[in-house]
Structure formats: structure tokens, C-alpha cells
Amino acid sequence: MTLVVIGPVTKDLIVIGDKQSQKIGGATYFQSFVFEEFYKDYMAIVNCADESMVNDFPDLDKVKVLLKENTHYFINRYPFEDDLDIREQSSNFAEIPILKSDLESILPEKIDGFVINPLNRYDFPAETIDYLKSFNVPVFISVQGFLRVADVEANGNFTIKLEDFDNLSDILRGANAIFLDEAEASIIGLDFDVDETVITNGSRGSRIISDDEIRIDAVKCDNVVDTTGCGDTYMAAYISQKLLLKSSENAGNFASRVASDKIGQFGPYKINR
Template sequence: MTLVVIGPVTKDLIVIGGEESQRIGGPTYYQSFVFEEFHKDYRAIVNCSDIELANSFPSKDKVKVILKEDTHYFINKYPFEDNLDIREQSTNFARIPILKQDLEDALPLEIDAFVLNPLNRYDFPIETIEYIKSFNVPVFISVQGFLRVPSDEVNGNYTIKLENFDKLSDVLEGVTSIFLDEDEASIIGMVFDVDEMVITNGSRGSRIVSDDEIIIDAVECEDVVDTTGCGDTYMAAYIAQKLLLKPREIAGSFASQIASRKIEKSGPYNSN
């Protein structure tokens, strides 16, 4: 079952306390490490200006780069080392849309499901979303990027604020699962034509809303080292289980466990 995972790869600056580190990032990047372990039949498609970023993925043969004129850049600041749920984030808000014609040249011949990971509302124009839906396969979408708008500007980067998107109903209509956190859920509400909403809440766990609501407890970490990419890791682990036709409660518990393991080490999920 070929899974196509699409979204930007990023250049990130991570600041925990006063300690800085430069990294590769983006949901598609973090998720590829999970799929490499639990769903090997995947392909990653990323948009950026630096083809060399593909070398950081766990399997370079599974990555296709759509070259653009810019790359998403993020600064993630965690001011309190003892509470990594609190993050201050800024970005360059790169405008590098993934177009229908980009995908026509990049998609594999067989596609059984899509995962879409926008980092801002420019990444996936409506025409691209409609093209992806036309394949009539399951579509899993991270909502966060569609809600992000620039706020204060400092040295070419912008702090992020969240606002509802007037075209969000069109974007989400008919998709299989949407993924978001509690803050985002409070902005967009709960009424959409989707099979389920998977809502995360950091160390407080998550919930899965469909015809009913399932509460998933967080798995306690022995040592919280790095929470960047935790939500992306949860999303990929959940999807991997759903593609195996596991029930929501099992998929959510598995995702919580994998996200917890990721948090205990720096960088993306590593089974070792």
C-alpha cells in the first residue's frame, strides 16, 4: 500500500534554554522516520530550494524534491527547559506553493493514500487539494499550516498567530482524518465533513473524535529531551496503524507510545 507524504522540508534553529542547534525539520521529514520503521511502502515529496536536504531523510531513494525559490525556515524557542510544552515560534513564511503540475511529475504510479503537511496556507492551493482528492484514496491532513498567519516581523522572520481560514471547509471536505491540537480545535470548531478529528494536547494526551470520542492518555517519558516534531511523529504512527485497519483506540495508544519514545531523544524518531 503506497503512501505519499507531501509537505515542506525545513531548516530549523532550535533554542532550548540558551542552547542553540541547527537542524533539518518539517512534518514530512519527521514522519518519514516513522514510516521507514512501520510502513516502508511510502514516498516523500518535499518543496524547498536546496536539493541536498533530501540527503537527511532515512531513505534518499524515497524522496522527491520539488525545487522552489525558497525554503521554509523556523526558529523554535523553548524558554523553559523543564516545560517543553511551551514554545515560541517564528518563520519566514515562505511562499513556495506545491502546484498540480508539480505533482503530476512527482507522484508514483501507484497511490493508496496521501498525507498532507502544510506549514502555511500557501503550501497547498485549493486546486492542488482538489487534484489530490481526485485519486479517491484516503487523505490525511495536518490542519495547523492552514491556520498560520504572520504577526510581528523581526529580521525577516515573523512570529506566528493562528486564525481561521475561510476556505478550510472546502479543503477538508471528504478527507479521512484531520490532525490538530487543542488550540487549533478551539479556533476552527468541530463540525467538518471528515471521518475523524485527531486532537493532541502535548503531555496531557490526545483525543479522537468521530461518532464518539476516545481519550488517549499520554505515555510518561523517563526524560523529556526534545519535543520538536512530536505531533508529526504521533500523526505518522497513528496513520501507520490506521492503514493496518487497527481500531482508533489501538492506533492512538500506539501513536502516543511512539511519540513518547521520540521525545526522549534529540531529533526524529529512532527505533534504536
């Protein structure tokens, strides 16, 4: 059985104060490092225009590339070095959808579940979502990308604004868990037909809503280095433990610890050995 993690790989420019760096990114990229440690039977499926972008993934044998005509590009700007919860983001808003026909020939025979990681509203057409749901295995969805729309253009990139849209309920319906942050929850609300809603809030912790609400404290990091990908790391850590242990509270506390370790190091999560 295999957990299938799907979403774009990106070229990222990270700007913290007056320092900047370029690196590979995307939710599926950050999550693959977590699954490599805690749920080794996974497959990462990414879409981009340059196959060499996956060379930084932890295990190339577990990566499938859907070659497209463009690549997602993001600028993550943190204006305050002492508060990395605040991020200004822009993107080229690449239109490179992952189609049902892209996936039909590469999915494994036996599947534990799907992790769906859109980075903008174009990435997963409704037909693709319906196709993945038809396998009747657990489905975990990151909400943020579905809300992103282009705002102000500058030099070929667009600032990002978040907006609800009419068929979001259909996209999310039946998911085992959806993942979003408090700002996104304030835009779309929490009234969705899903088993669990996991809401993160940076250094203020997270909460898990199903029949009841579970509050998860953030694990303090004394040396915050890089928060890019922290939410993706939390999501992967949560999923790995929820599938293995079935406990939402244990999964949330585990995810909080892993996310804290991640922000203390630059780039994706790597376990301290």
C-alpha cells in the same frame, strides 16, 4: 501501493533555554522516519531551494524534491527547559506552493493514500488539494499550517499567529482524518465533514472524535529531550497503524507510545534496536 507524504522540508533553529542548535525539520521529514519503521511503502515529496537538505532523510530513494526559489525557515524557542509543551515559533513564511503541475509526473501509479503537511497557508493551493482528493484514496491532513499567518516582523522573520479562514471547510471536506492540537481546535471548532478528528494535547494525551470520542493517555517519558516534531511523529504513527489495523483506539495508543519514545531523543524518531 504507496503512501505519499507531501510537505516542505525546513531549516530549523531550536532554542531551549540558553542552548541552541540547527537542524533539518518539517512534518514530512519527521514523519518519514516513522513510516520507514512502520509503513515502508511510502514516498516523501518535499519542496525547498536546496536539494542537499534531503540528505538526512532515512531513505533517499523514497524522496522526491520539488526545487523552488526559497526554503521554509523556522525558529522554535522553548523558554522553559522544564516545560517543553510551551513553544514560541517564528518563520520566514516562504511562499513556495506545491502545485498540481509539480505532482502530476512524479506520483506513483498505485497509491495507498496521501498525507498532506502544510507549514503555512501558501503551501497547498485549493486546486492541489482537489487534485489529491480526486484519486479517491484516504487523505490525512495536518491542519496547523493552514492556520498560520505572519504577525510581528523582526530581522526577516515573523512571529506566528493562528487564524481561521473561510474556505478551510472546503479544504478539509472528505478527509479520512484531520490532525490538530487543542489550541487549534479552540480556534476553528470541530464541525467539519471528515471521518475523524485527532486532537493532541502534549503531555495531557490526545482524543479521537468520530461517531464517539476516544481518549488516549499520554505515555510518560522520564527524560524529555526534544519535543520538536512530536505532533508530526504522532500523526505518522497513527496513520501507519490505522491503515494496517483499522482501529482508531489501537492506532492512538500506538502513536502515543511512539511519540513518547521520540521526545526522549534528539531529532526525529529512531527505534531502539
